[in-house]
Amino acid sequence: MAKKSEKEKKSLKLNIQNKQIAKAINLKGIKEKLSKKKASKTKEPAPKKTKEKVEPVKKVEEAPRIKARSKSAFSEEAQKMASEKDAAAKKAASMEVEGTQEVAREVPKEKLGPTGKHISDLLPQKKPKPKTEEAKKAPEKAKPKFKEAAPSRDEQEEAKKKGGAKKGAKGTKFREFRDIKSRPFDSRDRAGLRAGEEPHYRYRKRKKKLTKQEIEEITVRPSNLTIRLPISVKELASEMKRKASELIAQLFKHGVLVTINDFLDDETTIQILGEDLECKIEIDTSEEERIRITDKTIQEEIAESDPSALKHRAPVVTFMGHVDHGKTSLIDKIRESDIVGGEAGAITQHIGAFLCHTDSGEIAILDTPGHEAFTAMRHRGANVTDIVVLVIAGDEGFRQQTEEALEQARDAGVSIVVALNKCDKPNFDAEKIYRQLSEHELLPEVWGGQTVTINCSAITGEGVKELVEMLALQAEVMELKSNPTHRARGTVLESEMHKGLGSVATVLIQNGTLKQGDSFVVDHYYGRVKMMQDEHGKRIQEAGPSTPVELTGLSGIPEAGTEFVVVANEKEARNIAGMRRQTVRQKSMQKVAPSLENMMAQAQEVKKKEFNLMICTDVQGSLEALENALRKIKSEKVTLNIISKEVGEVSESNIQRAAASQATIIGFHTAIESHAEPLLKQLSVDVKMHDIIYHAIDDVREMMRLTLDKLPVENERGTAEVRQIFKSSQLGLIAGCYVTEGAINRSHHVRVIRDGEVIWTGTISSLRRVQEDAKEVQKGLECGILIKGFDDAQEGDIIEAFEISYIEQDL
Structure with a gap:
């Protein structure tokens, strides 16, 4: 008999499974109940079920295989088996058609199982619980956005080959059996992308990168620009929407050498640069006017005041x-x-x-x-x-x-x-x-x-x-007149750091009246008047024009000669001082354009010795005066390097910094803190204290001179002529000499001269007179001289003896 086909086996297997399920759930009884219920509602006769007797399929025994003895016998057997196989396939197909017809009459609905109802409809259902008031108020959950994807063309063709459409198609006998295998949890699962999602969610398009030319075309550059000075090359390039290299190259054409982090503060240079790059640049001076507080001088303020408010001062x-x-x-x-x-x-x-x-x-x-x-x-x-x-x-x-x-x-x-x-x-x-x-x-x-x-x-x-x-x-x-009702303005005459009071400044009021509690700005510092004293140390509450006062409450030590202005409140004073400080910091970061002369001068200064110095004075004016006087000390051999200058007493931090930089501390009209004195001996720091300025200047000049190395000076002592050479197995060549000038001492340095040129310079290893060692040989005597490291003496050589002494250099 022919071998059973795979489709026949599969249909038999499904039939057996369906019968077992129907028997387990008492499908026959459930069908009767459902048909009665339906008849009572619709009063329509139920469709009659006709059954056709299906003859049992006889089991076909497979014929035993016969080993072919020759090629012809093998081909005959193969043809016989192929014909039997075709006959069995035709018979199975006819049986399959009959089976499908029988099941199709029993199933009145599509997309259902063999019972005609979904299993969830057969089970007893529970009545839903009534919703609570909170549940009624709660918003309904949003439905998922994604829909099940339609079957692809490849999947449909594959389903047709298997003998049925994909799940959900009409005319199907059974659901397609698929062996579901487990798969690993990959990155797409972690991202929440599943097989049923829409394609544009699963595959995101990457943005196309623009080329340099495209970026250049879409870049919108400003034609007008307003900036504040100083500004760095990097910041200016960012404002102009250009590369910093373009600005550097353009500035180089005008003879300005800068780097990307250098600052530009010349208004003309920046405006010329803007014209070259087709951008009109204007300078914003509003911030400068604000931090200047007023652009009027004291004399102009007095002249514009009400004449009735002016009083003699x-x-x-x-x-x-x-x-x-x-x-x-x-x-x-x-x-x-x-x-x-x-x-x-x-x-x-x-x-x-x-x-x-x-x-x-x-x-x-x-x-x-x-x-x-x-x-x-x-x-x-x-x-x-x-x-x-x-x-x-x-x-x-x-x-x-x-x-x-x-x-x-x-x-x-x-x-x-x-x-x-x-x-x-x-x-x-x-x-x-x-x-x-x-x-x-x-x-x-x-x-x-x-x-x-x-x-x-x-x-x-x-x-x-x-x-x-x-x-x-x-x-x-x-x-001489002034307006005492105006805000106070004046000049800082002196400033210092007081041990108990902090920063103290001596101020001359030139216009207005200064009161205790006033907020003020002086240079890039600010403050609030905490205490005012006159020249006798007496506390006062206010000071009018032409009055010198000593006040406290400053945030730092201002330079003498700076302007003192009272402002509305401490917040405004702090803001103005902060902006001034930022401007000072930016200007300090600016670099001087390098030139050949500067580089040559720096190369020469490297060869000089350096004398590191730290200055501590009692007041700002003394510090300024001492620094200016010391910088006037000119020397081609030593460079004075002032690494620190402070107002106040010599502190521990000053001593530690001096030890680290090998510097000397000069104190002028000040003292050493009591707890800092032991540190001086421990770190071996040199501190010079002075009360008179020209003594301090002379002391620094002397210390600079002492840093210079002493100069060696050769003093001629004697001359000898080599007349004979003696060989010694132990000592080597000994020059037999005759002293022609001065004296030859064993401690002298000697130089050997041959044909007018110096061929050797060294020391005397041994000096002998006859057979004995001699300390010194005078003029007109003969001696034997052994020069250390020199074995090439010849007759006629001249030996000059000299002493080396060291003298101190001048600045």
Whole structure:
């Protein structure tokens, strides 16, 4: 019999399974109940079921295989088996058609099992529970967005080959049996992408990257731009929507060498750069105007004030002149106090501010140092003053600082009164000083000019009263006025770091009234007046025009000479100071364009020795003066490197930094903190403390000189001529010499000269006279000389002996 086909086996297997399921769930009884229910509702006769008897399929026994003895026997057997196989296939197909017809009559509905009902419809259903009020209010859950994908064309064709359509198709007998195998959990499962999802969710399109040319075409560059200075090349390129390399190349064409992080602050250069790149650049100055607070000077503010609010103020008088000409002594006599006694070396080294009450009225006096190192202090004094008193010693006349003070007073455009001091001395010569004044275009009144001259003496008090009256008369003629109701403005004369009070500044109020609690801005620092004191240390609540005061409450130590302005509140003061500080930081980051001369100068400086120095002073003005004086020390051999400059006492951090950088600390008018002294010995740091500025300058100059190596100097001592060579098995070649000049000592250095050229320089290893060792051989004697490391001596060589001494270098 023919072999059963796979389809026949599959249909038999499904029939057996369906019969077993029907028997297990009592399918016959369930069908009867459902048919009665349906008949009572519809009253329609149920369809009759006809059964056709299916003959049982006889089992076909497979014929035994016969081993072919020859090729013809094998082919005959194969043909016979193929014909039997075709007959069995036709019979199975006819049986399959009959079976399908029988089942199709029994199933009235599509997409159902053999019972005609889904198994969920056959089971008893529970009544749904009534919804609670909360459940009714709750929103219904959104239905899933994804729909089941339709079967593809390949799947449909494959289903047709198997003899039936895919699940859900009409005319199917049974559901397609698929052996479901487990699959691994991959990345698409983790991303929530399943087989039933839509294709555009499963496969996301990658964005196409634009080329450089496309980016260049779609880039929109501004034609007008507003920026604030200074600005870095990188930031400017970002604002212009261009590459930084384009800007650098364009600047290079104009002779400006910059890098991407360099800052540009020249308005003309930036505007030319914008024209080259077709972009009009404007400079925003609104921020600068804000941090400047006001663009008016103090004199302009006073001139624009209401005339009824203006009041007379005391004149600000500055005493200037050469050192030791008696400026402070003269002020001392006016104030009837003893200022000189408190100054180290009897010379003024700080700018002093006093408000004197005299018979002629109040006078604000500024005492400036006369030493050449305090040029900046004198310059500040001349700029804030109304009248300059030029003090000249009658026994000495004009000196260097006298001429310098005169030029500064002229530059400031203030009135000048000449005080001829030391008129009590026998060698006082007024006529000599009058001639010198006329040479400097200051014709005295006694010679018919307009320059007021007063002969006085700080010791006897002669002429002091006349001097004060003359100052009051000058102030009356000048009609000095100010507005005390305006906000306070002034100038910082001095600043320092006080151990208990913090930052302290001496300020001269030039307009308005300063009150305790006022917020102010000075340079890139801010503050609020916590305490004010006058020159006597007395606390005051307010200070009017022409009043010097000492105040606390600053956020830092401002530089002397900076402007002091009161603002509305502390918040505004903090904001303005912060913006100023940012501007200072940006400017400090700017680099100077390199040039060949600068690079050559730096290469030469590398060869120089460096002397590291740290400066600590009591006040800002002394720090400035000492630094300027030290930088004037010129040397081609040593470079002075000031690594730190601070106001205050020498602290532990100063000592630790000095030890790390191998620096020397110079203290001027200050002290060492008590808990920092043990650290000095531990770290071996050199600290020099001074009270007089020219002593400090001389000390630094000497320390710089000592850093230089001593120069070797050769001193000729004797000459010998080689006349014979001796060979020694133990010592080698010994030069038999005759001393022609001076003396040869065993400790001398020697040089060997042959044919006028030096062929060897070294030391004497052994010196002998006859057969004995000798310490020294004088002129006219013979000796044997063994030179260390030299075995090539010849007759006729000249040996010169010399000593090396070391001398100190000059700067």
